[in-house]
Amino acid sequence: xxxxxxxxxxxxxxxxxxxxxxxxxxxxxxxxxxxxxxxxxxxxxxxxxxxxxxxxxxxxxxxxxxxxxxxxxxxxxxxxxxxxxxxxxxxxxxxxxxxxxxxxxxxxxxxxxxxxxxxxxxxxxxxxxxxxxxxxxxxxxxxxxxxxxxxxxxxxxxxxxxxxxxxxxxxxxxxxxxxxxxxxxxxxxxxxxxxxxxxxxxxxxxxxxxxxxxxxxxxxxxxxxxxxxxxxxxxxxxxxxxxxxxxxxxxxxxxxxxxxxxxxxxxxxxxxxxxxxxxxxxxxxxxxxxxxxxxxxxxxxxxxxxxxxxxxxxxxxxxxxxxxxxxxxxxxxxxxxxxxxxxxxxxxxxxxxxxxxxxxxxxxxxxxxxxxxxxxxxxxxxxxxxxxxxxxxxxxxxxxxxxxxxxxxxxxxxxxxxxxxxxxxxxxxxxxxxxxxxxxxxxxxxxxxxxxxxxxxxxxxxxxxxxxxxxxxxxxxxxxxxxxxxxxxxxxxxxxxxxxxxxxxxxxxxxxxxxxxxxxxxxxxxxxxxxxxxxxxxxxxxxxxxxxxxxxxxxxxxxxxxxxxxxxxxxxxxxxxxxxxxxx
Numbered sequence: 007x008x009x010x011x012x013x014x015x016x017x018x019x020x021x022x023x024x025x026x027x028x029x030x031x032x033x034x035x036x037x038x039x040x041x042x043x044x045x046x047x048x049x050x051x052x053x054x055x056x057x058x059x060x061x062x063x064x065x066x067x068x069x070x071x072x073x074x075x076x077x078x079x080x081x082x083x084x085x086x087x088x089x090x091x092x093x094x095x096x097x098x099x100x101x102x103x104x105x106x107x108x109x110x111x112x113x114x115x116x117x118x119x120x121x122x123x124x125x126x127x128x129x130x131x132x133x134x135x136x137x138x139x140x141x142x143x144x145x146x147x148x149x150x151x152x153x154x155x156x157x158x159x160x161x162x163x164x165x166x167x168x169x170x171x172x173x174x175x176x177x178x179x180x181x182x183x184x185x186x187x188x189x190x191x192x193x194x195x196x197x198x199x200x201x202x203x204x205x206x207x208x209x210x211x212x213x214x215x216x217x218x219x220x221x222x223x224x225x226x227x228x229x230x231x232x233x234x235x236x237x238x239x240x241x242x243x244x245x246x247x248x249x250x251x252x253x254x255x256x257x258x259x260x261x262x263x264x265x266x267x268x269x270x271x272x273x274x275x276x277x278x279x280x281x282x283x284x285x286x287x288x289x290x291x292x293x294x295x296x297x298x299x300x301x302x303x304x305x306x307x308x309x310x311x312x313x314x315x316x317x318x319x320x321x322x323x324x325x326x327x328x329x330x331x332x333x334x335x336x337x338x339x340x341x342x343x344x345x346x347x348x349x350x351x352x353x354x355x356x357x358x359x360x361x362x363x364x365x366x367x368x369x370x371x372x373x374x375x376x377x378x379x380x381x382x383x384x385x386x387x388x389x390x391x392x393x394x395x396x397x398x399x400x401x402x403x404x405x406x407x408x409x410x411x412x413x414x415x416x417x418x419x420x421x422x423x424x425x426x427x428x429x430x431x432x433x434x435x436x437x438x439x440x441x442x443x444x445x446x447x448x449x450x451x452x453x454x455x456x457x458x459x460x461x462x463x464x465x466x467x468x469x470x471x472x473x474x475x476x477x478x479x480x481x482x483x484x485x486x487x488x489x490x491x492x493x494x495x496x497x498x499x500x501x502x503x504x505x506x507x508x509x510x511x512x513x514x515x516x517x518x519x520x521x522x523x524x525x526x527x528x529x530x531x532x533x534x535x536x537x538x539x540x541x542x543x544x545x546x547x548x549x550x551x552x553x554x555x556x557x558x559x560x561x562x563x564x565x566x567x568x569x570x571x572x573x574x575x576x577x578x579x580x581x582x583x584x585x586x587x588x589x590x
Contacts, residue, residue: 038063057081064088065491066516067105067129068540070569072113083122084149085114089129091518091564092493095154098520098562100544100579105129107155115142123149125177131155133162144169151177159184160211167193178206179234188214195221200229207234207257207281216242223249234258234281241267250274257281257304261289279327283307287314294321301348302327305334306355312338320345327351332362332385332412339368343375350403351381356412366393366419373400381406383441387414394426398433407434408441408468411448418445424453431460438463443470443495451478458485465489471496476503483510490514496521501530508534508565520562528583531563540572541565541583 035041038061045055061084064070076082089105107129114121115138124139124147131152140147147170152158160183166176167190176194188211194201195218204222216238223230223246230250234257243259253274260283277296281304293300300322305315306329315330315338325346332354334342342349352372354364365388373379373396380403389411397404407430411418427449431437440461442449449472458481461467465488473479479499489511499507500523508514531541542564572582 036060060084061123062086066566066568067107067110068568068570068573069515069566072110073117074569076113076117080117081120082118083120084125085118085121085123086125086127087129088127092128093518093520093562094128098495100577102577103544103580104573104575104577106575107131107135111135111139115139122146125149125151125153126155127151127153129155130157131162133158133165136162137165140165140169145172147173149173149175149177151175152181153177154180156182160186160188160190160213163190164193166190167195167197171197172200173198174200174229175203176201176205177203178209178211180208183209183211185211185213188218191215191218191222195219195225198222199225201226202229203232204230205232205234205257206236209236211236212238216246219243219246220249223247223253227251231255232279237283240271244271247272247274251276253277255279255302258283260284261286278302278324280304281307284309286310287317290314290318293318297321298323300325303329305330311361316341322346323348325349329353329355331355331357332364332387333357334368335361335363336365336368336371339364340371340375343371343373346376348378349376350378352376352379353381353383354385355383356385356410363387363414366390369393370396373397377401377403379404383408385410385412387412388419389423389426390420391423391426391429394423395429395433398430401434403436404434405436406439407437408439408443410441410443410470411445413445418448421445421447422450422453423448424450424456427453428456428460431457436463437461439466440464441468441470442472443468445471448472450474451481454478455481455484458482461486461489463488466491467493469494469497473497473499476500479503479507480510483507486511486513488513491516492518494519494522498523501525501528502533504563505530505532505534515567517565518562521560522563524561524563531583534565535583538567538569538571539565540568542576543581543583545579545581 035044041055041059045052056078059079059082062075062079062082063086064075065088067087067089087110090103091099093099094103105128107126121143136158150166150170150173163183166173191214201222227249229252231252232255233250233253234255236258237260239262240259251274254276256273256277258281271292273296278299279302280293280300282293284307286309297318298321301324303322303325311333312335315334319325319338320341323345326348328342328346328349334354364384364386369384369386370393377400379401382401382404386409423444427442451474454473455478464486467489476499480503483506490513492514498521504519504522508517528543535541544562544564576582
């Protein structure tokens with residue numbers, strides 16, 4: 007969008023006409039990037055954007071204050087706030103780092119009178135926060151998501167059932183909740199008749215009564231389309247499935263390796279998205295009658311070997327989303343490429359066993375067969391430049407690519423992967439999210455230079471054990487014109503190179519790096535200091551992970567833009583690096 011501001015200023019009638027047009031047009035601009043561009047044209051358009059914006063995502067909870075956000079966007083209907091860095095999901099950030107929702111809850115309940123949807127991700131939520139939110143805004147809330155959150159109990163969830171009787175979506179997936187009883191689900195079942203999506207998948211909420219699930223399905227018979235629960239035997243859900251006639255997605259439950267128990271189990275007729283937990287080969291016939299209509303299949307926690315994957319996947323020709331482990335193997339990916347021509351998203355995680363091996367052969371078959379792929383996350387044991395070239399040649403719709411080279415095999419067929427990365431990025435020009443997590447020698451300084459040259463649309467980047475020297479990072483800094491978020495681990499760059507990179511990439515808004523060459527006084531890092539740029543050193547103290555494992559992580563650096571200044575809830579594991587005095 008190009009605007010001749012000089013012409014507008016010189017012709018008052020033209021300016022008035024332009025403002026009138028934009029008053030009518032701006033409310034229909036929904037893309038957040040277009041909105042941001044419009045708001046930068048002039049103060050009046052910025053104010054108009056603020057008054058008409060319906061949804062805002064705060065990518066880092068300390069990047070602004072709740073009051074500042076509410077003043078600018080007083081008529082918000084939907085708000086997403088993200089807290090802890092993504093590294094917290096892998097126990098790389100201390101549990102007490104921060105990310106409390108309390109100031110956000112207090113402000114939005116007082117200021118955002120139109121708010122209908124709240125999504126907190128990787129944040130610390132107290133029962134008192136839920137109590138305030140539900141008592142003041144519960145009757146108007148349509149969507150409440152506590153996504154990968156912690157700090158609350160089922161007593162807090164009880165208030166959701168009591169006060170949020172118009173709730174359409176309740177999402178608790180992978181949140182750490184202290185369970186006292188199952189009354190929260192009973193309260194929800196008694197009061198809600200419009201629920202569309204209920205998700206407490208991958209949580210420890212197991213004390214619920216199956217009768218309450220049945221009551222939800224019965225009361226919300228015409229609206230309920232998605233339910234994902236924690237572990238329970240599916241034979242207890244026979245009546246639930248009978249009532250949930252509109253159900254399109256189901257996840258959770260479990261099978262007990264006794265296939266004769268499930269002969270009378272019938273899934274709803276519209277079901278087409280499933281997560282199969284603890285299912286083994288004898289139970290596969292249960293899903294075969296409707297396998298052909300499945301569009302999404304989550305096999306991350308299925309007890310399948312490669313043969314089981316091949317047997318089931320070839321009977322799912324309409325599959326669009328597949329999540330699984332590397333036990334699928336090259337042979338499984340060959341079957342996916344042969345039978346699943348509509349596939350758009352595939353994520354292959356690392357399995358706990360040593361049977362899973364995905365290599366360049368499987369990646370090539372996948373790329374050649376699934377031409378509609380948009381998201382490809384893969385954990386590999388072997389890789390070649392040819393495989394990456396194949397991805398670049400065939401997957402023109404790819405916008406999210408992440409590759410992790412595992413250490414299951416000592417020897418890799420071909421390193422470095424410089425030419426393959428160049429071919430991939432030059433062919434997949436739509437890539438906005440790029441992850442390249444290798445091992446030492448996997449990508450040289452030349453390869454980092456290729457990323458900078460060809461990653462023209464990349465906004466998020468993850469680099470692991472890439473590059474040889476500071477020169478590679480400086481070559482990367484010459485490109486990446488849209489890069490906003492960068493995470494690096496084990497790359498070994500100096501503080502001076504990291505600072506130079508930040509200063510040469512003006513679009514960068516967020517940086518997390520672990521394993522750089524740190525000095526004793528962090529003098530090199532201070533070179534990147536500037537107004538509104540927060541820097542935090544996270545110590546290398548031994549930590550206890552949520553899984554009660556003792557971890558000893560090297561220190562890491564977190565830096566991000568913030569209109570709020572230095573945050574006040576700094577834990578002892580974090581050392582804030584203040585900028586020079588002239589910036590205060």
